[in-house]
Amino acid sequence: MLNRIGGRFIVLAALISFFGCAGVGTEKEMPSQEVSREMVGVEAELLSAYMQDQSLLTLVDARTVGEFEAGHVNGAINVPLGDFDEVREHLTIGLDEMVLVYCKSGTRAKRLANKLFAVGYKDVRVISSHQLKFIEGEIIFANLD
Numbered sequence: 001m002l003n004r005i006g007g008r009f010i011v012l013a014a015l016i017s018f019f020g021c022a023g024v025g026t027e028k029e030m031p032s033q034e035v036s037r038e039m040v041g042v043e044a045e046l047l048s049a050y051m052q053d054q055s056l057l058t059l060v061d062a063r064t065v066g067e068f069e070a071g072h073v074n075g076a077i078n079v080p081l082g083d084f085d086e087v088r089e090h091l092t093i094g095l096d097e098m099v100l101v102y103c104k105s106g107t108r109a110k111r112l113a114n115k116l117f118a119v120g121y122k123d124v125r126v127i128s129s130h131q132l133k134f135i136e137g138e139i140i141f142a143n144l145d
Contacts, residue, residue: 012023014094036110040110042126047141050075050100057098071137073102081108084115095120105133 054075061068062078068078079087081103092138093099099121101109106129113124133142 032074035079040106040126044131044144045118045128046100047131051141051144053056058093059113060099060101062101062108064105067104069135071134071139073132073139073141076102081110081112081115082105084112088119093121096122098123100125100127102132102139103129104132105129106108 011058050059059073059076061072061078062081063072064080064082065078066078068076072078079091095105099113099116101113101116101124102111103112106126109126113126116124133141134138
């Protein structure tokens with residue numbers, strides 16, 4: 001019995017040693033939120049409202065500059081995932097504003113959303129790729145009915 005308890009203690013000590021104590025002794029906090037499955041996909045009503053009044057939120061395209069220039073959702077700003085660290089300080093989006101992020105597949109949008117959370121943005125959501133239609137030269141919201 002003592003061997004089993006001692007063995008568990010050694011395993012626990014090894015895990016703590018390997019992973020460390022989260023947040024202990026560090027000044028930099030971990031992001032309080034990451035994009036979860038529930039944050040992917042935006043209500044059709046919200047997308048419809050944006051089409052009527054683009055000041056309701058900030059729409060961010062996470063694709064490259066070339067992809068953005070080839071076509072994007074009307075009113076979107078381009079914050080390429082790969083350039084985030086360079087353009088971050090120039091963003092004029094308020095930390096409390098609602099931000100919707102999109103890309104073609106959703107992968108870059110999720111990664112950019114996580115970066116936005118990490119620097120303090122509080123209301124960031126990812127538009128699911130099935131909510132967008134990529135038509136030659138433009139992107140529109142799909143399934144708004």
